[in-house]
Amino acid sequence: MLSHKVLSLASLIGLSLALPKARSPKLDPNPVPGESPLFATYTGKPTPIPANWTRVIPATASGTAGPDDLLFQNLLSAEWIIYSFYQQGVEAFTPSSFSDLGYPNSTYDRIAEIRDNEAGHIRIFQDEISSTSLKPGPCNYSFGFDNDPETFLALQVYIEVNSMAFLTGLVRESNTIDTSSALVAVAEVETRHNVWSLIDIWDVSPFAGPADTVYPYANQILALTNSFVVSGSCPSENPEYPYPNQNLPEIGFVTNTTTGHPGSKIQLEFSNDPGFTEGGDYYAVFFHGVLNISVPFDIKTNETVIPGEFDKGAGIIALAVADEAGAPTEDSVLAGPLLLLQQPEKLTLLEP
Structure with missing residues (x-):
């Protein structure tokens, strides 16, 4: 299980906790996913996400929630975890952190670019939540890699596999065709991230047979990611994550x-x-x-x-x-x- 494996690694080297570096005022104040290098090829350490989007965003209208608002609230809360993992890695390491260990010289840049993609996912999911529903903000997160690049790379595989697994389940919960298409598009990007890691970092075949694994109950996987959330650190306005949560034994x-x-x-x-x-x-x-x-x-x-x-x-x-x-x-x-x-x-x- 993801949370047990992560904690086993963390127990060897202690826990890490970092907040994102402040965003540079020189960066585009309103980048658009798919139209900005900040969500694709930016390799700077400060977050690519504008400050006005790194918080809880209250509903701005009254009325019925959008048909997939709950799905995207759950997904946005999960994405804050995934993005924060990569943001912490970008801030903790330099290119030589990986190249000195024999990994490809491009490793740091690939990690930064994955961070960019995950930041773009945050903006996509925020925009998918209607104006009648709250957009959850980030908590504090602890991943346990403690500036150790090899532990970070091991965790990266689990986090990508976790995200691929819950996205296949979330597609089953969508109420609109547009949501289903968006989830498939995001899952394809997560797959690219994992393929890069399997080839460049682990030197194994990236192929997983004719189909990746479908686990039908996405919230049960999302619940595992709560092990990364620092207790009591989430904004009080945030909805329960995931909702609903069966609180099953791990x-x-x-x-x-x-x-x-x-x-x-x-x-x-x-x-x-x-x-x-x-x-x-x-x-x-x-x-x-x-x-x-x-x-x-x-x-x-x-x-x-x-x-x-x-x-x-x-x-x-x-x-x-x-x-x-x-x-x-x-x-x-x-x-x-x-x-x-x-x-x-x-x-x-x-x-x-």
């Missing part, structure tokens, strides 16, 4: 008894009680590509087996524990999801 696993790959046995650990009942039927539901496979789950041992049918070394496998085969509804999920990264394979077992 899933970890015992790392010394599994490879985390298809065909391997895996013993799960839960952050709190999933509410199992003796004699009940429970399933480990594994999602990969556009399919899912359910395996009976033994609540006495918390053990199951990752389906061997799945492609090896490709994309991610998402795992939820449910009280119905296939986890056909959001409410059937009792814990999770756990995201098992399959590429690069060396990061699969980064669990506490």
Whole structure:
């Protein structure tokens, strides 16, 4: 699971917390995504986002909320996390931070350009929220890379995979064709970010089979990203994130008894009680590509087996524990999801 993996890395080196550097007054005061280099090729350390957009923006009209306002409020809150990760990285490092370790000379610039893209996403999502709804502002965030470039690069893979996974689920929640198209367009950009990392940083194939993994319940993945939010730091006006939030138990696993790959046995650990009942039927539901496979789950041992049918070394496998085969509804999920990264394979077992 993303949050457990991140915290395992953070525990080795301590937590980092940084606020964005002030924006230069020389930068364009009103950049437009798709029409400004600030959201594409800018490599400066100060944020590319104008100050009047780095705050809570109240509703300016009364009336019925837009059909997808809630979706974009959730997505904007998630995007503040993703953007802040890259902004902190741009501020913490220099080109030599990566080139001195043998990474390509372009690594810092690519990270800055991804930061630009994420900043552009913030402006896109803000504009998609109607004038009758509040636009959430940023909180403070802690990612735990503590000026260590290699830890930052490992976290980058998880954050990109996380964003790709929840976007596939959010498409299912959209109420308009325009929203669906916008989500697909953003997901394609996140995929480009991950492809760059897999090729240039990890030197592995970027291909994940014929389809990336679809996990149907986006808010369950969004809830995992709350581990990055500094408690009590969010603006009081912000809505609950994500909304609604089932507050499901998080899933970890015992790392010394599994490879985390298809065909391997895996013993799960839960952050709190999933509410199992003796004699009940429970399933480990594994999602990969556009399919899912359910395996009976033994609540006495918390053990199951990752389906061997799945492609090896490709994309991610998402795992939820449910009280119905296939986890056909959001409410059937009792814990999770756990995201098992399959590429690069060396990061699969980064669990506490």
